[in-house]
Amino acid sequence: MSGVLAAGTNADVIARETLFWILAVISVTAALAMILVRRAVHCALMLAVVMLCLATMYAMQGAPFLAFVQIIVYTGAVLMLFLFVLMLIGISSADSIVETIKGQRTAAGLAAIGFFVILALGIGHAAIGPAARPTAANGPTNLTGLSTLIFTTYVFPFEVTGALLITAALGAMVLAYRERTTPRPTQRELAARRLSSGQLAPDPSPGVYALHDAADRPALLPDGSTSDLSVSPVLSQRAVTEGPGFVPPEETVEITAEGGGREIAPSGRADS
């Protein structure tokens, strides 16, 4: 049980071992939670926990460069990209729990157990020895050693990687590009459409003349009713409120108690 870095004292080894077990438990728990929770955003956060644990483990194993790349590229960039796409696709990203293929979960679990057994047997028979003595490449010259390897032995794969990144960027641009199938409406057409729609003014904003000025509170119209148009349909889909026309009971009580005492301006422009 020798440490990878300059492991000198006994306490150092114990600390390293303790840290490993803590991180292992955290990462396995987070990975299990990732495949169990239903909301995709929670999955992404669990994945971030796993990635940060792995980054710490890289640092423990004498790979400080990879640890930082893991944090910056993976947790920073890739995971944020995931969250960004979740934000775009968003709302209905909670997974359905219906099983479309009968017995698929059981089969998946059995396959996973079988695969795990095969891997465990293979690794158990592999007789992996203790870590090699820490060399200079594992220490402060890790970055120098890595760059030497990348730019000498692995220079061709490195350049192929560059081509791959360019292809990926082009592919993303092509895939994300949407060709306009209808001509762009002119301003005149937009104006005509608005006039013929019967509603000239914009939709009422949420919380207008209600007790709470929150985005999930529907606006009170001059006649005291609420307006469904004022609350974003996204909020009701996320079950933030009980629907667009939701008015908390205390609010209605207050309105009836005050009777006509509440000054309700006929239009928003009266205030200014």
Next chain:
Amino acid sequence: MSPVHYVALAVILFVIGGVGVLVRRNAIVIFMCIELMLNACNLAFVAFASLHGNLDGQVIAFFVMVVAAAEVVVGLAILMSIYRARRSASVDDANLLKY
């Protein structure tokens, strides 16, 4: 710590990621599970690098990270265009080639 512990942890994480790919229906979550599997592979690479006392495993892990980043970019773009066309990110709804 002996590298075998790290390899064992990598195996566990890889299997969990594989179960996620098989079980989940949301395409983004499936992508995340693939990322988890790639991370597990990276952990094994780094563990073997420290086992042999050289840096080749770390270089391979670095390349895996680059390829994973490229894969995520293209994969999420495909997902976006599928979502745009079919209004769903579930893999069950992308069944036009079925039958």
